[in-house]
Amino acid sequence: xxxxxxxxxxxxxxxxxxxPGEARIVTAAVVRLVADEPVDxxxxxxxxxxxxxxxxxxxxxxxxxxxxxxxxxxxxxxDEIARTLCDHWERGVPxxxxxxxxxxxxxxxxxxxxxxxxxxxxxxxxxxxxxxxPYTIDRAVDRYRKGKRTLEAVCAEYGVALTSAHDATxxxxxxxxxxxxxxxxxxxxxxxxxxxxxxxxxxxxAEWAKDFQxxxxxxxxxxxxxxxxxxxxxxxxxxx
Numbered sequence: 092x093x094x095x096x097x098x099x100x101x102x103x104x105x106x107x108x109x110x111p112g113e114a115r116i117v118t119a120a121v122v123r124l125v126a127d128e129p130v131d132x133x134x135x136x137x138x139x140x141x142x143x144x145x146x147x148x149x150x151x152x153x154x155x156x157x158x159x160x161x162x163x164x165x166x167x168x169x170d171e172i173a174r175t176l177c178d179h180w181e182r183g184v185p186x187x188x189x190x191x192x193x194x195x196x197x198x199x200x201x202x203x204x205x206x207x208x209x210x211x212x213x214x215x216x217x218x219x220x221x222x223x224x225p226y227t228i229d230r231a232v233d234r235y236r237k238g239k240r241t242l243e244a245v246c247a248e249y250g251v252a253l254t255s256a257h258d259a260t261x262x263x264x265x266x267x268x269x270x271x272x273x274x275x276x277x278x279x280x281x282x283x284x285x286x287x288x289x290x291x292x293x294x295x296x297a298e299w300a301k302d303f304q305x306x307x308x309x310x311x312x313x314x315x316x317x318x319x320x321x322x323x324x325x326x327x328x329x330x331x
Contacts, residue, residue, distance in 0.1 A: 094285035095274035098125045099223070100179045101263030102188045104197060105151035107143050111197035115139035116168055117153050120259035121175045123184075124267045133175055134260055138162035151257045166205040173202055177213040180220065185285045188322075189242045189266040191224040192296070195323035210323075221285040222322045224292055225269040231295035232277045245269055249276070289322075296321035 101122045108114035116137045123131040136158065143155045162168075176186055176198075188194045195210075202209055210219045229245055238244055246253040246265055249272035255261040274281040283291065300319035307315035318324060 093274070093281055094185055094221075094223070094283075094288065095271045095281055098123060098130075098184060099267045099270065100124075100176075100184050100186045101265075101267040102176065102186050102191075102194060103259045103263040103266065104194045105153070105257060105259050106197060107139050107141060107147050111193050112200050114197055115141055115165060116172075116197065116201055117143060117147070117151060117158060117162075118259045119168065119172050120263040121172065121179075121186075122260060122263045122267070123179075124264060127268055127271065129264055132260060133171075135168045135172065136162045137165045137168040140165050151259075165201065166207065169198065169201040169205055170207050172198060173207065173210055173213060176219075177210060180214060185221040185223045185289075187223040187225070187263075187267045187270045189224065189245075189262065189269065190226045191222050191322045192227075192318075192320070192324070195219070195222070199323050199325060219322065221289040222292070223270050223285065223288065224296075224322065225266060225273050227292045227296050227299070227321060228270070228277075228280055228288075229273055230299055231292075232273070232280060242266070242269070249273065293321050 101124060103120050104116055105118040106114040106116055117139055119135040121133045122129050138158050143153060143158060148154050179186055199209065211217065225245065226240060230240060242262060242265060243253055243256050246269060249269055251265055251268045251272055253261060253265045280288065297319040300317040304315055304317040307317070
């Protein structure tokens with residue numbers, strides 16, 4: 092059976108900010124779906140150890156006070172998320188994350204911050220994956236479609252229900268359903284084995300980054316740089 096018909100695992104983080112090298116995990120979800128139905132949900136609320144900015148709380152609804160009172164230590168949460176993802180990869184199950192480079196880079200930074208083994212270390216040194224990122228795939232196969240590419244917008248485009256945007260569980264489940272919807276609309280995506288699709292996304296992301304960087308420079312920002320690494324980039328020591 093093709094990858095999009097097999098069980099898939101959705102992954103999402105809600106965080107303290109938008110810089111994956113510096114932001115901290117607030118909530119997380121890893122959800123296994125079979126035929127679009129969730130059969131196993133793991134969810135976390137972390138105490139990030141820093142204040143959650145008001146603008147972040149306004150998005151995901153978690154205040155600093157609640158995270159401190161109810162959240163588990165960030166180190167434990169990061170370790171359990173990493174272990175859970177790697178358990179799925181070791182069984183050959185693809186992990187689906189919308190804008191995966193953000194979530195996986197942030198998780199990588201958290202692991203390093205707390206002196207924990209990296210994702211690669213947990214996989215005996217091999218690379219992570221397969222990762223399925225509907226954001227990267229949709230942007231590559233429907234390049235000229237107008238409009239936003241947020242999860243909410245892409246769910247609307249593909250007819251996928253998103254019950255509660257910026258809730259980690261809801262977003263993780265929606266990411267899986269969008270990935271399957273993209274495959275259903277684009278046979279060229281559906282035909283690729285998951286491992287090959289992972290490699291294609293590395294190329295597609297790099298091509299998008301190159302084009303977007305050129306666009307920004309043409310628009311008057313000659314020093315613009317757009318990171319071209321997918322599905323994660325290692326944080327610098329200053330970010331940990």
